[in-house]
Amino acid sequence: MSTLRFKPLDTRRWTLWSGYALLLAVLPLVFRQGFALTLLCQIGVTTIFALSFNMLLGQAGMLSFGHAVYSGLGAYVAIHTLNLIGAGRLAFPVTLLPLVGGLAGAFFGVLFGYVTTKKAGTPFAMITLGLGELVAAMALMFPDFFGGEGGVSTNRVVGKPLLGFITYGPQIQVYYLVAAWLFICTAAMYAYTCTPLGRIANAVRDNPERAEFIGYETRRVRYLVMIIAGFFAGVAGALGAINFELVSAENLSAVRSGTVLLFTFIGGTGFFFGPMIGSVLFGLFVVVLATVTNAWLLYLGLFFVLMVMVCPGGVAGLLMLHLPLARARRLREMLPSYGLAAAAALVLLMALVLAVEMLYYHALEATGSGPVMRLLGVPVDVLSAPPWLLVALLAAAGAGLLRVARRAVLARWDRVLGEIAAGAGR
């Protein structure tokens, strides 16, 4: 009765995954500077962490405010293992250290998950929040294991070099370690979404009550998902420990848990690749923007609020919205109106940046150096009227332009989508 669907070679899937592997392989050839390489490592680690977080939030409907507990504890266990290797008391390859972190993450998933996953929904979220605080407080109570305020540091160049030359001393070698684990973890986590447990987790997300009436104990489903997500969080934690050679209480703090929630949401929880986009944005905001301006947290907050309000599906949701247009090869028709919207956004952004930077300069730095700051090389007197007039002018122009652009985008969108639907109906 059912159609035979034997595909010895799903070419599209193969292209996608080999493209991903190739991208990971050539990225450091494009971004050669030390700073870029560190950034790539951080993005890679965050990608694993965010994907594991989305196993809970996007795929099982479990909003956790304490996911850093698992990555953080995984990182601690990994760094202590690394120090044991360094002291010569243990022979274990550094290459497989993320596995140790992963097993630690899974172990704490077994331990803590037993309590947290007893409940779903808001109670689950509250319990994870409490547990996160608990573990963070414990980190300061047991300085022998957690290293107190300073944390635990290490040296990653220990043991026998892999293949005779891979010591993980140079950053490029660390990058390829992260990239290899990122590829394996991405594949494994994607494969998980195509298993019975992965699909039942979706069912539990959609309608936990109904799942109970088709034979599934939803508590058990949540528990298992928590353990698996804990494993991958632990892998991410261990890789982070190798990358920074330092693990501190910050690694399991609420800030870390909040960050992964923020960027997973921005990337999009509805699609598997959403958190990957979120992690790249994490790199741009937390690492790049933070070195450029003091106000980065303010920009991040505004961006997050904007995303939640305008496109709750995240960047991935926004992209997938365009799939029907791309299939019909009519994406190009949207470009003029999008160009207009981009121009409006740019003008508004200029107004925002100018105002925020002037305020920050006045509040933080004006004390010693006078009222003249340099913005992109241009001297700006923050206490004079002209720049503020410019802000008002840009804001007004941007707002007006945005109104026009919004109408243009919506009109064009409805028309193109309507024509596609009419064409399909014929």
Next chain:
Amino acid sequence: MSAPVALALAEVRKSFGKTAIIRGLNLAIAQGERHAIIGPNGAGKSTLFNLMSGRFGVSSGSIRLKGEEIAGLKPFEINRKGLSRSFQITNIFHNLTVFENIRCAVLWPLGYRYSFWRALSGLRDARERADEIIELIGLKGRREERAALLTYAEQRALEIGITIAGGAEVILLDEPTAGMSRSESDQAVELIRKVTVGKTLVMVEHDMSVVFGLADRISVLVYGEIIATGAPADIRANTAVQEAYLGTAVSHGGEDA
């Protein structure tokens, strides 16, 4: 009646606080029987279903499924023992496709449980069983549609599909034709007849033409007690039933038709 008993309730009571909803209820449903439970609003029909399926626990009394005590068990435990229910308010997995909805419902009975080391695409038996069910409930053309985008009647059919997909021997349907037009309701009756062949069916239903067209036996529940059980003709002739409930319901049915 010689067929073995599929579902037996003895002295079942359920109270919420001081309010008694089910007051010492006795009922035996034979294997293969199509049994309808009717009664005025607030009689306790939905509560009775919730007790039988494990959504609520009983205050006292016994519920036996094929001779085995199930009172006090959790919904998933009762489901695994062979009792499956549908809901009055459509209760499906909205963000999954029709196919995924049904496939989820066949995974446990086929023994795949919580497996995370097997690819779904490799489970031929699950796919074939799901496709059989989809064919049976008439949603073949909507296989890849998200459940949220189905019409109301299609969602009701999917609801029944999820309920029967696991192969349970005892099926509870809670107002399967609620909110449907006459023609949709006729189709639903056909569907119910088709999918419950060889199974035991217990249903709560307000539409008397559906009840009298489908049921082998009818029980009348009034104020937490069963005041009569019998063949449709007996129930129609029963003066106590007419006084308590049926007279008004039949005239309602007349307005609908």
